[in-house]
Amino acid sequence: MIDAERLKILTESAKYDVSCSSSGSARANKKGGVGNASPAGICHSFTPDGRCISLLKILLSNRCAYNCLYCPNRADADVPRACATPDEICQLTIAFYRRNYIEGLFLSSAVDGSPDATMERMLETVIRLRKVYNFNGYIHLKGIPRADRLLTSRAARYVDRMSYNVELPSEASLRLLAPQKSKESVLLPMKQLALEKRADAEDKGKRRRTFLPAGQTTQMIVGASPETDGRILRLSEAMYRKFSLKRVYYSSYVPVVRHALLPEKCTGLLREHRLYQADWLLRFYGFTAEEIAGEGENLPEDCDPKCAWALKNMHLFPVEINRAPLEMLLRVPGIGSLGAYRILQARRYAVLGFADLAKMRVVLKRAKHFITCDGKFYGSENPTTVRTMLRLEDGAAKYEQLSMFSSPEVSLSALTGQL
Amino acid sequence: MNVYVTDGTEACFYTAAFAAYADKDCVITSAKRFQLSVGAKVVRVETDAEKQERVLRKVRACDPRAPRDISLILRRGCDTREMTALGYLRLLVRTGAPVRARLSHPAVIEAEQEKRKVTLEAHRFTGFLRFMEGQNGVYYAPFAPDNDILELILPHFLRRLADQPFVIHDTARGLAGMYNGKECVIVQTAEKVDVPLAESEAYFCGLWKEYYRAVNIAQRPHEKQMKGYMPVRYWKFLPEKRGT
Numbered sequence: 001m002i003d004a005e006r007l008k009i010l011t012e013s014a015k016y017d018v019s020c021s022s023s024g025s026a027r028a029n030k031k032g033g034v035g036n037a038s039p040a041g042i043c044h045s046f047t048p049d050g051r052c053i054s055l056l057k058i059l060l061s062n063r064c065a066y067n068c069l070y071c072p073n074r075a076d077a078d079v080p081r082a083c084a085t086p087d088e089i090c091q092l093t094i095a096f097y098r099r100n101y102i103e104g105l106f107l108s109s110a111v112d113g114s115p116d117a118t119m120e121r122m123l124e125t126v127i128r129l130r131k132v133y134n135f136n137g138y139i140h141l142k143g144i145p146r147a148d149r150l151l152t153s154r155a156a157r158y159v160d161r162m163s164y165n166v167e168l169p170s171e172a173s174l175r176l177l178a179p180q181k182s183k184e185s186v187l188l189p190m191k192q193l194a195l196e197k198r199a200d201a202e203d204k205g206k207r208r209r210t211f212l213p214a215g216q217t218t219q220m221i222v223g224a225s226p227e228t229d230g231r232i233l234r235l236s237e238a239m240y241r242k243f244s245l246k247r248v249y250y251s252s253y254v255p256v257v258r259h260a261l262l263p264e265k266c267t268g269l270l271r272e273h274r275l276y277q278a279d280w281l282l283r284f285y286g287f288t289a290e291e292i293a294g295e296g297e298n299l300p301e302d303c304d305p306k307c308a309w310a311l312k313n314m315h316l317f318p319v320e321i322n323r324a325p326l327e328m329l330l331r332v333p334g335i336g337s338l339g340a341y342r343i344l345q346a347r348r349y350a351v352l353g354f355a356d357l358a359k360m361r362v363v364l365k366r367a368k369h370f371i372t373c374d375g376k377f378y379g380s381e382n383p384t385t386v387r388t389m390l391r392l393e394d395g396a397a398k399y400e401q402l403s404m405f406s407s408p409e410v411s412l413s414a415l416t417g418q419l
Numbered sequence: 420m421n422v423y424v425t426d427g428t429e430a431c432f433y434t435a436a437f438a439a440y441a442d443k444d445c446v447i448t449s450a451k452r453f454q455l456s457v458g459a460k461v462v463r464v465e466t467d468a469e470k471q472e473r474v475l476r477k478v479r480a481c482d483p484r485a486p487r488d489i490s491l492i493l494r495r496g497c498d499t500r501e502m503t504a505l506g507y508l509r510l511l512v513r514t515g516a517p518v519r520a521r522l523s524h525p526a527v528i529e530a531e532q533e534k535r536k537v538t539l540e541a542h543r544f545t546g547f548l549r550f551m552e553g554q555n556g557v558y559y560a561p562f563a564p565d566n567d568i569l570e571l572i573l574p575h576f577l578r579r580l581a582d583q584p585f586v587i588h589d590t591a592r593g594l595a596g597m598y599n600g601k602e603c604v605i606v607q608t609a610e611k612v613d614v615p616l617a618e619s620e621a622y623f624c625g626l627w628k629e630y631y632r633a634v635n636i637a638q639r640p641h642e643k644q645m646k647g648y649m650p651v652r653y654w655k656f657l658p659e660k661r662g663t
Contacts, residue, residue: 004629011633029581036579043648044546045659047635050644054546057634095623096630098558098583099550100576254638266638346522356523 002088009082013062013073014108016256017165017219018249022054022103022138024214025160035097035104035137037160037213042103055106055140056096060084060122064110068167068178070224072256073110083112086125090133097137104138104160105129111144119147119155126158138214143193145185152189153196161214161246164190166239169232173225176261190216194243215246222275223253223267230293233278237289240282250275274299281306284337285330303390307333310370314383317370321357322347334366354378366390421445422453422461425501429493430466432501436508437470438462447501478508482517491534494567503533540564541571547653548572550585551624552617557584559614562656563591569605570596577603588612624658631659 023041043052061083062073072079089107096102107125109118122141129135139159143152156162164186168174171183193216200211218239220232236248252272255264278299281287285306292305300308310317310333319328321343329340339362346352346360354373357364369379369386380386423439425431427449435447446459455461478485485508492504507530510518521527550558558580569589573596576587581600588595588608595608654660 002626004626007626008629008633011630015634015636029578032582034580034582038545038575040542042542042546045631045657046645046649047631048642048645049636049639050641050648051636052648053631053634056630092626096627098580099552099623099627100546100548100560101627103546254636269639342522345520349521350523352523359525359528360522 002084002092006082006084007058007092009080010059010062010084011057013079013110014057014059014106016072016251016254017057017106017108017142018051018251019140019163019217019219019247020052020054020057020106021217021247022140024246025138027136027138027160027213029136030134033134033136034094035135037104037136037138044100044102054103055138056093056102056104057106058084058089058092058108060086060089060107060109060118060125061112062110063112065113066111066178066180068181069259069261070167070177070221070253070257074257077257086121086128089125090129090135093129093137094133094135097135104140106140106142108142109144115144115146116148116151119144119151123151123155123158126155130158140214143189145181145189147189149189149192152193156193156196156212157210159212161217162193162212163217163219165219166235167219167221168225169220169222169227169235170225173227177225186218190218190239190243190245197244216243217245217247217249219249219251221253222250222272224262228293228296229271229275229278229298230289230295232275233282233289233293234295236279237282248279250279270301271299274301274305278305286327287331303387304333306331307366307390311383311387318372318377318379319370320372320375321352322374332367332370334363334370336363339363420456420459422455422459423447423464424461425449425464426466428466429490430468430471431464432489432493432504433471433474434467435464435501436505437467437474438464439505440474440509440512447505448498449501450498453498474508477512481511481515482519484517484519485511488519488530488534491537492530494537494571495533496565496567500533503529506530537566537568537571540566541568543653544568544572545575547649547657548576548587549656549658551614552620554615554617556617557586559586559588561588561590561612562653564589565652567592567594569594573603573605628659
């Protein structure tokens with residue numbers, strides 16, 4: 001059984017992987033087995049950094065042959081090293097799962113030896129967990145770039161989700177900061193898995209879909225390299241389209257390693273927050289990357305991307321809440337997919353006024369400037385006034401008098417990413 | 420004005436609703452203590468199978484899914500749950516068709532909110548429930564939810580931990596769901612229950628706490644969000660938060 005010391009080392013090395021979702025798979029429990037997957041996903045705990053714990057996030061080993069500059073486990077780094085055997089990982093997963101601590105396993109690994117050897121050990125762990133320990137819960141497996149494609153596609157038959165991290169949003173940055181990885185080494189296996197999943201879905205003979213039921217995700221570090229938000233969003237959009245990804249995770253750069261090529265300071269979490277907002281617009285609100293930000297542009301800091309888009313396109317507003325089609329409702333700042341759905345339902349039975357919307361808990365702080373309710377307008381028509389008002393409402397107390405000697409503190413909203 | 424006092428069960432509520440439907444300003448409650456207004460008359464309601472069945476039949480005729488809505492509302496842990504359910508039932512019968520989607524109607528807004536509170540808590544406890552291994556190999560999970568959700572979460576754990584005998588104990592209501600690996604029953608329990616734990620329990624609990632500490636990124640503190648998702652009142656039974 002694994003001891004606390006090694007668990008600590010292997011988890012601390014794995015914690016910078018953002019993904020912890022356990023949704024998308026409906027794997028059922030088998031007779032005599034333990035566990036199943038819940039399609040909506042379940043969060044089992046939350047850490048003081050506000051993230052959820054859903055899966056047991058752990059590395060098989062943190063002895064790495066690669067030397068990616070931003071990574072705390074890179075070969076040159078002087079950190080405690082440890083590894084675990086497949087059995088230890090399986091036993092820990094089962095023990096935690098039976099106590100309802102976790103929803104499943106998130107298994108990753110440093111490149112210990114060669115990519116193939118690492119992937120083989122990970123595959124062995126997963127197969128053991130499924131076959132010997134009879135585990136039917138959720139498994140998320142991190143793919144190792146440059147591992148044999150047969151290993152990858154075999155693993156995909158046992159796990160619910162796989163992910164390869166793009167890490168840096170351009171090839172030039174990748175070459176500079178992660179010399180052993182290349183664009184192809186990450187994108188090729190993603191493409192291969194996407195193709196195989198599509199082929200599996202088209203195979204009508206099979207009743208149960210067992211090939212990566214929860215699909216693929218990826219992750220990018222934001223702020224370690226000079227790419228703009230517009231560029232990052234275009235990359236995300238392309239990956240969503242080509243590889244049918246479920247999610248792209250953005251992780252704002254935290255300096256765990258010092259190096260001349262890397263920035264000294266944390267990238268504010270606000271940038272990450274804005275990217276996620278834009279990402280949601282891409283996936284659920286029918287926006288294109290082009291509409292949200294130009295190629296060389298960053299997302300605005302003082303208002304959310306949808307608000308920024310609306311302020312640029314004031315000629316489309318205000319829209320009448322009782323008649324506007326869903327696509328237009330979704331483009332009103334402040335109205336989310338749930339709010340739009342509620343409006344669609346409710347207006348079939350009664351004409352909606354401003355007070356009705358407030359009662360239905362549709363957020364009107366921003367929306368009031370862009371809608372009419374039963375012909376009446378409650379906001380301000382002048383875009384300049386609207387812009388000023390939205391900013392004032394958002395962060396009236398953000399500014400302070402700086403003294404000569406105080407270190408410029410990051411405001412709370414830059415830390416938490418919330419406004 | 421009449422005050423109908425029920426015993427808190429669904430059947431008793433439907434019996435009370437039989438009389439209360441047309442009784443314009445009446446109150447149905449199952450609270451043990453409540454404030455009587457001047458001129459109020461207390462009516463103790465005894466469950467009546469025939470009246471209950473008549474009301475239920477009407478409700479089902481209007482909307483087959485409505486009994487489930489009402490059942491969820493009646494699981495709320497607040498004293499006004501019967502009135503919310505009555506408001507919903509009145510609107511339903513007056514309309515004669517499903518009213519679920521009339522999201523701008525006050526009675527539906529209230530009903531949907533209360534329902535949401537119950538289903539949200541049930542979903543949360545599929546994650547926040549913590550089992551401890553007992554000496555006899557039976558896993559024990561105490562919790563104290565705001566709403567009566569034991570029956571809502573049991574099917575989830577029966578599917579998931581089918582090979583594992585367990586007891587889920589609602590300490591706030593003195594109810595326990597007991598599963599022996601084959602069948603599950605719900606029983607009333609004593610106020611205080613003593614469960615001897617297996618020797619390995621402390622070890623795994625310690626590993627879990629270590630994991631919880633290790634997976635946190637200290638450079639990005641955001642306690643407010645943690646408490647928003649995982650309210651402090653649930654911490655009592657979470658090993659990783661107990662004593663913090």
